[in-house]
Amino acid sequence: MFSYAIRRLFQSGFVLIAMSFLVFVGVYAIGNPVDLLVNPAADEAEKLRATIAMGLDKPFYAQYLSFLGAASTGDFGRSFVFNIPSLELILQKLPATIELALFAMIIAVTLGIPLGLIAGLKPDSFIGRFIMALSIVGFSLPTFWVGLVLIMVFSVHLGWLPSNGRGETVMLLGVPVSFLTWDGLAHLFMPALNLALFKLSLLIRLTRAGTREALLQDYVKFARAKGLSNTRVIGVHVLKNIMIPIVTVIGLEFGSVIAFAIVTESIFAWPGTGKLLIDSINQLDRPVIVAYLLVIVALFIFINFLVDVVYSLLDPRVRLGASNASGH
C-alpha cells in the first residue's frame, strides 16, 4: 500500500509537468494578453511597459523555465488581471465550487442509486418506466437551458428562491461554507440541482443495469433459495456487488463536476472557480489558467487514488500495490 502510494506520487509529478507545458504552449498560441488588457488608446511605450511587467518580453522557453522554477517553490505567479497570486485567487474560490459539487453529488447519489435500484428491480412496472423516462430527460436537456428554466420558475414566477449568487456563509474549520444557513441553502439548492441532473440520470442508468445483471447471478438465486429476506438479498448481495462501477463513476464524475461546473456557475453567478477559469481564458490570464488546471489535475489524481482505496475495501480480490494487481 505504501509503496503503491509513493509510486503514484511520482507518476503524478510527471503528469503535472506535462500538463503545465501543454497549457503554457496553448495559451501562448492563442494571443497576446497585452492587446486585451492595455487600454486601446495607449501608445507603444505603454504597451512595452505592460509586456515587461507581465514578463512577456522574454522568449517562450525562458518564460516557461522561470515559471517551473517559481512553481517548485509553490509560487504560480500573479494574475495578470487581478495582480493577486493566482493560487490564492483559486483557493479563495475553491470552497464555493467544492460545496456546490459536493451537494450536487449528494443529490445525485441519494436519489440516483435508490431510483436506479427500483427501476432495476421492477423494469416493466409503471414506476420503473417513469424513472427511466425521467433519466432520459435528465440526459438530453442542456444544462444552461434547465438552469434558466429553474430560475424562471422558482425565482421569477414563484419567487421562492434567489436567482443568483452564494448565500450567507459561516466559517467551518476555517473554510467559509454556506450550507449551514437558511440563506445559504436557498442559494445552493437550484445550482446544485441543475448540476446534479446529468449525474443523477447517469447513476440511475448505471444502477439499473447493474441490478438487472446481478439479479440473474447464481449467488442471488442461491441467497433467495436459502430463504434470506428480500432486504438482505438486495441490500447485501445485489447492492454490494454492483457498487464497483458505480464508485468509479462517482469518483470520476465528482472530479469533472468540480472542474467543469462552468455553465452552472455562470448562469447562477456562483462565485466559484469555473467562472474564474472562463473569465481567465477570455482575458488570456495565463498564470490563473495554468494554476487552475494544475490544481484540477492534482484533484483528479487524488480522487482516483481514493477510488482505488475504496475498491480494495469493497472487493477483497483487489490488492493495492501488487505489481500484477487482479480485479481491475
Place this chain on the structure above:
Amino acid sequence: MIRLQRLFSAAAPLLAVTLVTLIFSSVTTAQTTADKAEKPARARDISIGLQAAITSMDPHYHNIGPNNSILRHIFEALTTYDENGKLTPALAVSWRPINDTTWEFKLRKNVRFHDGSPFTADDVAFSLKRVPNVPNSPSSFATFTKPIIDVTVVDPYTIVFKTASPHVLLPSDMSQVLIVAKAVGEKATTDDYNAGRAAVGTGAYKFVEYTANQRVVVKANYGYWRGEEPWDKITFKMLVNPAARVAALLSGDVEMIETVPTADIAKLEKDKKFALSDKVSNRVIYVHLNQHQNKAPVFMIDKSGKPLEKNPLQDVRVRRALSMAINRDAIVSRVMEGRAVAASQLLADQFFGTSKKLKPTKYDPEGAKKLLAEAGYPNGFAMTIHGPNNRYINDAAIAQTIAQFYAKIGIDVKVETMPSSVYFTRASKLEFSYMVLGWGTESNEQGSALRSLLATYDVAKGMGVTNRGRYSNLAFDKALSEALVTMDDKKREGMIQAAAEMVMGDVGLIPLHYEVSTWATTKALKYSARTDQYTLAMSLKPVGAPSSGAVR
C-alpha cells in the same frame, strides 16, 4: 391492489423528495415574506447587477471601463463628465491655461477624505506621482499623466502643471486620474486597496467589501461635500451572463442592471414593473480597411481565387462603394433592435468636435456597383470580413449582416468571427483586410479619436497608435496636429470639425453606428442614463425625489 401498493412503496423516495422540496420551499417562502415585510425599513439598500468583472479596487491599477465606473463611487478626480458628456468641476473648482504649456487648477476647499483628513494639493501631487509607478499594472493611467513634466504646489488649494508641448486635453485627462489620500497611500500597494485598507477617497460612498469576480459593497459617506446620497448601502453584483443578469432583475434580486441584452429590451419595455433608460454612448462601431500595403492583402482575391494585382482598398472609390453598400438603418432597426444610432463620424453629433455637415452615408447599392466598375472591378472581387464575437453588442451579427449587403453589389464575402482574445492580437498584427471594430472616446472630444484611429501611424509621436488600417493622409495629419495644440476651445472645435470632414470625405474608415447603452431599473427608481456607459449610483434616484442632494 397489491400492484398499486407496490407502486406506491416504490415511489416512496420520489414522494419523499417532493415532500422535502415542498417543506424546503415553504420555509424559504416564509423567509422571503419576512424579507418583504422588512423592506420599507431597508429601502435605502440597493443591489445593482454589473456586466463585467471588477479587477481591482486600486484606482491607478487597471485603466478599464468597469473599474473606472465603480471606483468613482469611492474616489473623485479634479474634473468629471456629467451625464451628457460635458466636462464639469469636481475636486477642482476651476482651471485655466496660464500659457500654452502651463495650467493652473484651483482646488475645492472643505473636502474631507473618508478618514476625516482634509483634501489638499499635496494629495493631487501624490496621486499624479503614484500613477506611473503601480507595479504590474496591465493598463496604466500614465497615458494621462505623461504629458505633465512638472507639478508645482503653489498653496494647499492651487496646483500648477507644466507640459512639454501644448496639451489641450489636460482638463479632460484630469477626469481620468482619481485622487487618493497621500497619508494613507504613501506605502499602499494594490493589495491594500483591494483589502480596503487604502481605499480611502473623497467620493459619495465608502469602501465596505471587494471580492474578485463576485461583488463590491459600498456604504454612504454622510459627510459628502455635494450633499448626501439617497442610498445607505449598495451591493454591486458581477452578473456577467446576460440571461442571468436579466433573471436577477426579474426575480427582484437586484434593483437595477446595466447593458440590457437587446433581445430582452422589448419584453422589459412592456413590463409595468420595470423602467428602461438609455443614451447614445461615446462608442462608435466602425470598419478599418487595410491600406498599408500596395499589394492586395491576403484576404482579398478575385472571384476565381487568384490574387488581385493591387490593393483595391487604397482606391477611395472602392472604399466609398463599400460604405454606400451598407444599409445602416437596417442594422440599427433589425440587428440592434433600435438601440443604436447610424454613424457618420467617430462620435455622435452632440459631442465636441463633431461636424453637423457629416451625415450617415446613404444606402445606395446601385451607386456602389457603379463606383466599383469605375475603379476597375465591374465584377466585384472576393474578400473575408473579420470581427470579434464577444466584445461589442451583437458584434458577430453585424459582420454577418454586412456580408449580405456586399453580396448584393457583387462582392463574394466570407465572414470569420472569433473571441476577442484571439481577434485583437491578430488585428494588431495587421493580418486582416476588413475588420469590424469599436472605439470609445473617453475624452468625449472627436480630436482624440481621430488621432488614435486615423492619423498616420507613428510610434515616436504617439499618433495613429490604433490605426489598424494604416490609413495615411498627410494633409489630414497636418490639419489635425494643428487642431490638437490650439488652446482656444472655439477655434479648436472648428479645426477638428474641418479635419473630420476631410477624412470622412476620403472614407479613411467606415463608421457604422454609435452604440446606445441601456439600463433597466424597477419602477421605483430612475436612472439618468450616461454617455460614458458608467453605472453610477450617483445618477440613480428614487422616483419623485429631487434630482440631487439629501432626501433624509
